[in-house]
Amino acid sequence: MSLHTFLLAYRGIHMAGIVHRYRRRRYRQRVHAEHAKPLEQYTSEELYARFRIGRDDIKYIADLVRPTLQHQTKRSHALSVEEQCLIALRFYACGTFYQVIGDNMGVRKATVSNVVKAMSVALGSLINQFVSFPKDDQTAQTKHKFFQMGNMPSTIGAIDCTHVHIQAPCEREWEYVNRKGRHRINIQLVGNADLIITNCAVKWPGSVHDARILRERALYRELQSHRPNGIVLGDRAYPLLPWLMTPFPVSNTPEQARFNSSHCKTRCAIERLNGVQKRRFVCLNYLRVQPKVACNLILACIVLHNISTRRHVPLDDNFDGPEPDVEPEQPPMFLPNDGHTGHAIVRNYF
Template sequence: MAGVVHRYHRLGRRKYRERMYAKRAKPLAQYTTEELYAHFRFGRHDIKYIADLVRPKLQHKTKRSHALSVEEQCLIALLFYASGTFYQVVGDNMGGDKSTVSNVVKAVSVELASLVNEFVSFPKDDQMAQTKRSFFLLGNMPNTIGVIDCTPVHIQAPHEREWQYVNRKWRHSINVQLVANADLIITNCVVNWPGSVHDARILRESALYRKLHAYPLLPWLMTSFPVAHTPEQAGFNSAHCKTRCTIECLNGVLKRRFACLNYLRVEPKVACSIILACIVFHNIATRYNVPLDDIYDGPEPDEVQPEDAIVSSHFCLCLAKIWYTMPQRAASHSSL
């Protein structure tokens, strides 16, 4: 018993060593507005707005263990989205370790993904007229309510069902379906299919397809002619090509603004949350006219690409497509 008491007193005399924390960066206080745009893709007021969106779920109740503020969590996630670099590099820049960055990116992405329906919505009846007018002014294509395309987001080889994520270019990816309006606002998205799944199946299985297919006016999805035999067909192809460039420009802007979408070193489930978070951020940035330093240089409107000639009896095989509301394709051709 004496020995036990003796050891206790010896331990009790040890000095408490204060835990040391890495010094964290304070970008909101240290960076200029231009530097914030360059590093995080958003300005000071935009970042505060984003922080308020996720604050209810990400706000820590106490400062125990030097807890990160919501603004710091958002900045860490934004730096990762914008740069697409390793978690360790993000941590070195923000004053955190790799595991902290990983946890923050996942938490912020999941919370933003849950808000996707608030920021991504298909035009309602009272918005249809303006949407059609914008597309007509853009490419002389009447009655267009959206452009649709699938774009691959490359990921590292997953640990489970790896073969399902290999796309036609033999790279692992998530196949993301996007619908956009003439202002590059994403109005519908499907982010849950592996890269091996064809664009046509993703469309057929989507809720938007079921909704629009119920309309009495069909066909409502337009593709270009493989070969234009008449001036009317050539005019239709030209208008289709100019309008189609909208979705190609969107894909370029999205991946240029958020470089992480060029390659994600995470498992598919986390990758889908990150993609949805970037879609939400893109719509916020577009609606609030957040500047994009690196402008996407897309194809010329009249440039005909090989994919436009891929047409079969199924109306949605072509890689770039246009939502359309005319009851007869021939009628639409003759009107151009």
């Protein structure tokens, strides 16, 4: 056999082997993990324990975000809106790692991350629908409920800041370090006697003082230019203004002592609100994300808090998460100033 004939024969055998292997190749069929069906398999009590919310409330939330999260087709076994809600609510409720949530819900870690981020943006876009300062026709009822708490007249809100612990940011890390030396986002909330959030500021690093956050808010400019028919209660970190009442630094008279006592009893509504929110949504005790994502998550929890409060969702008594990290009161940024409004309230009511 000549060399030329041998090479042709070898080439033919080699090509036949390739064709043979190609024909025998089989594509493995994609296997999709079975998604958990909590709405079907859990009782109402079990839903409250795992998601901090009930069956009807989950359906209500799903309908709110459906226009944003609804997939057009079921291609690649796309998650339904209800399944996306359950994944995100599970994260908000326990704040654990995405991998743990994925194992529990039957999805991948990356899927949990994408769903939580998308759900947070969708809920955050509803902030103006669920968070609003009392209007003129609502102030009378708001004042009455606050007065029942501590005999403080004309109160339409209580203001305070709370910190949310985050992981060290990649950029401008030092700005997020608070007085405890931890990386935090400083959130300012205004609430009413029913523990409903009526105004919020979610973007400031932990190093920013409470009074500065207030001064930069549109609410401050609005109340400064159009004085409300009532007062807001704040601690000593805030300035004393015609519409913002802070306690007397020192009680020099029995009337001032009674004012301070009433102020404390009434303003505790905002402290209770912060505690309830962090107890219901344990993720707010520590967010392992960058600040922008953290702010979206916080806004989502604020919307969910108001929804849960208005729909009278019970707070699970079997609480197994960490206790909220209480921030000490910020030192005053302003000199003590009794002001005419404070004296008038003391003179007329105490």
